[in-house]
Amino acid sequence: MTTLSVSGKLKAAVLGAAGYSGAELAVMLSRHPHFELSYAFASAGRAAEPFSKLYPRHQAVVDIQVEPWTDDRAETLDADVAFLALPHEVSEAVTPLLLAKGIAVFDLSGAFRLKDPALYPKYYGYEHLHTDLLEQAVYSLVEWLDKPLPQLVSVPGCYPTACSLALLPVLKAGLVADGCIPVINATSGVSGAGRKAALNTSFCEVGLNAYGFFKHRHRPEIEQNLGRKVVFTPHLGNFKRGILATSVVTLKAGVTAEQVKAAFDSAYAGKPLVRLVSHSPNVADVAGTPFCDIHWQQDAEQLVIVSAIDNLLKGAAAQALQAANLKFGFAETAGLFAGVPNE
Known part of the structure; x- marks a missing residue:
């Protein structure tokens, strides 16, 4: 049962508000209509300390006090919804x-x-200590949701969002050759590593390199989404925010460009946050947006699909809020354009 604030809005809490994704959520929620x-x-x-001390660009805009979390706060928390931008083990412990x-x-x-x-x-x-919650949670790749959202919603990772949105239309349409293993190369900006300082993710140290060969934690998530094995190689690039993913598949013999176009058009008709563009995407075009x-480009049976997202927004905070909008019956894009990039 929800209890509206004096403003008539639902009360929201952000756990992990000092980090990049949590900060994006705090900004969007502070300006959200509902x-x-x-x-x-x-x-x-x-x-x-005040949020605006952590992120001075938001002084006089978002001045909420960022408090230290302890588990006993859950007993007195008067909120309708909580967004967790926390380490995995901490989220698992706090959620129950x-x-x-x-x-x-x-x-x-x-x-x-x-x-x-x-x-x-x-x-x-x-x-994992809460396998019962694994069964309860609904994974919220919003454009491909096929069930109502429960009390526990698992927001997709940034790489899986970019890769899955690119590949699902042709896979669901049955256009990809049987036995084809998609090959995905994806590059993220340094904000994907979080705000905590580390030498290997220092902006001055980063050039362009591949990492996490065959063992990146997003690989099984992508495979779960697509229903098949993939070769996924992530890269770290020398830019602040954004992900560019290039996915390559082999199509079934005889698949035409018209069929590929129809698959994408059908999948994303009426989906306001997916843009099918006529040029190869650039992370600069999506940075700071949801x-x-x-x-895509096709040559006979070879199909290359390029997708770009902001890793902190469509890859994290904006997708979480997009899902919350749907759960509570608000317009899907409500409040999603209220954030300001932490650049």
Whole structure:
């Protein structure tokens, strides 16, 4: 049961508001027509401080106090919805506390994305302790949702969002050759590594390099979405925000360009945040926006699909809020253009 704030809006909490994705959520929620940013939390070891001290560009715009989170806060939290931009293990531990209070949870971590708990030790480095919640959670790749959203929503990862939106139309239309293993090369800006300082993700140290060969935690998530194995190679690029993914598949013999176009047009008709563009996408065109831009080129049975998103928005915060809009019956894009990039 929801309790509206004095403004008539639903009360929202952001856990992990000091990080990049959490900060984007805080900004969008503070200007949302139907949600009110009632709480902002950071890790327990931090001192309380104004959001605008963490992100000075938002001074006099978002001045909510960012408080240290401790689990006992769940008992007194007067919120309708909580957005978790937390480490995976922390999200898994906090989620049951919030659900017990009747709070809807939108989790931006990987804690509830994979349906097979046996994959967590290999790809996330820990044993999943709440397999019952894995079954309850609904994965919210919004453009491909086929069920109502429950109290626990798992928000897709950034790489899987870019890759899945690109490949699902032709896979669902049955245009890809049987046995074809999609080959995906995707490059992310350094903000994808989070705000915590580290030498290998320092902007001055980053050039362009591949990493996570065969073992990146987003690989099983992409395979779960597509229903087939993939070769996925992520790269780190010397730019702040955005993901560019290039996906290559072999089509069935005789598939025409008209059939490919029809598959994309049908999949994304009426989907306001997917733009089918006539040129190869550029991360500069999507940075600071909630859009996914998609373009494809075909040569006989070879199909190359290029997709671009902002990793912090369509790949995280904006997709979480897009899903929350749908769950609570608001316009899908409500509040999604209210954020300002943390550049």
